[in-house]
Amino acid sequence: MARLAFALEPAVEDRFLAGLVEAGHTIVARVLGWRDVLDGLDVLAPDVVVVGAAAATLDAELLAACDTRGIRLVALAGSARERAEARRLGLHEVLDADGDPAELEQLVADGPALPSRLSEPERSARASADRPGVVAVWGPAGAPGRTTTAISLASELAAAGHLVALVDADPYGGAIAPVLGLLDEAPGFASACRLAGSGALDRVELERIAQRHSSPRASFDVFTGLVGPSRWPELSHDRVAEALRVMRARFEFVVVDTGFSLERDEELTSDPLSPRRNAATFAALEAADRVVAIGLADPVGLSRLLRGHAELVDLVDPASIDVVVNRVRPSALGIDAHAQVRQTLRRFAGLADATLLPHDGRAADAAILTARTLRDAAPRSPLRAALRGYVDARLLPPPEPRRRAAFAALRRRTAAA
CATH class of the missing domain: 3.40.50.300 (P-loop containing nucleotide triphosphate hydrolases)
Structure with missing residues (x-):
């Protein structure tokens, strides 16, 4: 059985929570934002983190932290836009928030231990060579x-x-x-x-x-x-x-x-x-x-x-x-x-x-x-x-050029605003 941490909207959480508890999984955290999950990863030590695919509950920093600790990250998307955003970040396991709760339980219980990011093996190889x-x-x-x-x-x-x-x-x-x-x-x-x-x-x-x-x-x-x-x-x-x-x-x-x-x-x-x-x-x-x-x-x-x-x-x-x-x-x-x-x-x-x-x-x-x-x-x-x-x-390895460019673009947008 797995240790689960939730960061979902209350309505979505209610649909999935009961089935997971009944299946014998342990719920170690129920929060509303990705930052709360990130701060508790080392203390709570979940096996799987289940979050909404919205910006309030899913962030690239949370993905990186879960990847580093070997924690699976599963997102529940409530719209095509949220699913596309999760895919853009590189998240591999994305389900429909309106889907069958049994699908999430099966994924947690029987799913393969895949990296959260599709490009994780390349990223790890590059990082190990630079540090x-x-x-x-x-x-x-x-x-x-x-x-x-x-x-x-x-x-x-x-x-x-x-x-x-x-x-x-x-x-x-x-x-x-x-x-x-x-x-x-x-x-x-x-x-x-x-x-x-x-x-x-x-x-x-x-x-x-x-x-x-x-x-x-x-x-x-x-x-x-x-x-x-x-x-x-x-x-x-x-x-x-x-x-x-x-x-x-x-x-x-x-x-x-x-x-x-x-x-x-x-x-x-x-x-x-x-x-x-x-x-x-x-x-x-x-x-x-x-x-x-x-x-x-x-x-x-x-x-x-x-x-x-x-x-x-x-x-x-x-x-x-x-x-x-x-x-x-x-x-x-x-x-x-x-x-x-x-x-x-x-x-x-x-x-x-x-x-x-x-x-x-x-x-x-x-x-x-x-x-x-x-x-x-x-x-x-x-x-x-x-x-x-x-x-x-x-x-520490030098930051990737793509990240530096993204940060510079963010600074320009902030200055313009």
Whole structure:
């Protein structure tokens, strides 16, 4: 039986509701507008959304959100004009609002799991080619802001309508669960690695293990980290690599919070088969399509970042590394702190392009205090704006030319009105 969300006119809803309930389906929402459905998709988790084909209940944004989450969208058209509009948007499953209610019940119960958009396979293939699948957030010792950055990246990617997983792969102890107020008695990523080691990790197990961080229009799955540093042998290199490979196939973006250490001295041990403390960090960096290297904007933090960056380029493709400098402030660097940071990076590492994040302790404290993301706790903060700008510029695929043209046409019509 399916979980259904309705956005229909009351008269139309009355005709179809009774038959669906009698057939054993569960009604999780009954609203009047598409925006209400969109805001509740992550919380209600419907299998099928049934909407009217009118503009008040059907919108391209709702289609995109349902496509991203794998939710079927069925429209009931009350006229030929509404049916044509639904088809123009690319909706595949459109029924007559005056038709037989049994037809909708049969479609819900027996219909194939088709994409809502007729062009969805082409769109997905194009998007996957334009975006990084695995994003690893690395930083040297000294709490440069790895966890806060990883959480913010996952939140902004989810808010853009993508299916996102946030992974805590720090072998020295997880921090994502307490920051987001999640239970961490059973480390989710370690469980995923154990299943991956036995070849039993699949979509069903991923959904069972993951914890959902729910937020209006920015929800994502979380695989929590180790509850103590003594459990690091559970995150072996091969297990972590296999777990990330399975997650890459399930999610559009996998954001990984890695450990800080890049030392390989442990390879000198007399037992070549013994587990390695930093194996999870190396596996995550090797699997990453994009590496976010973050450091603090003070003399000590910049020194550590530059030394770590020199080691990082020996492990991954330098073109895949994005340097991010956190907590840029005049109190630690003097006048024109931004220019001093850029000059230091250019002089000692030849880095001409770096993302600088402003010092915004109030926003970061609000997020920690309320166990929320920066996007939810301080949506207008300069720190959140800088992180969102980085996501838009470096992680998200460029918008399609057709959409840009449509937006420009809309602006012209609005200005003319």
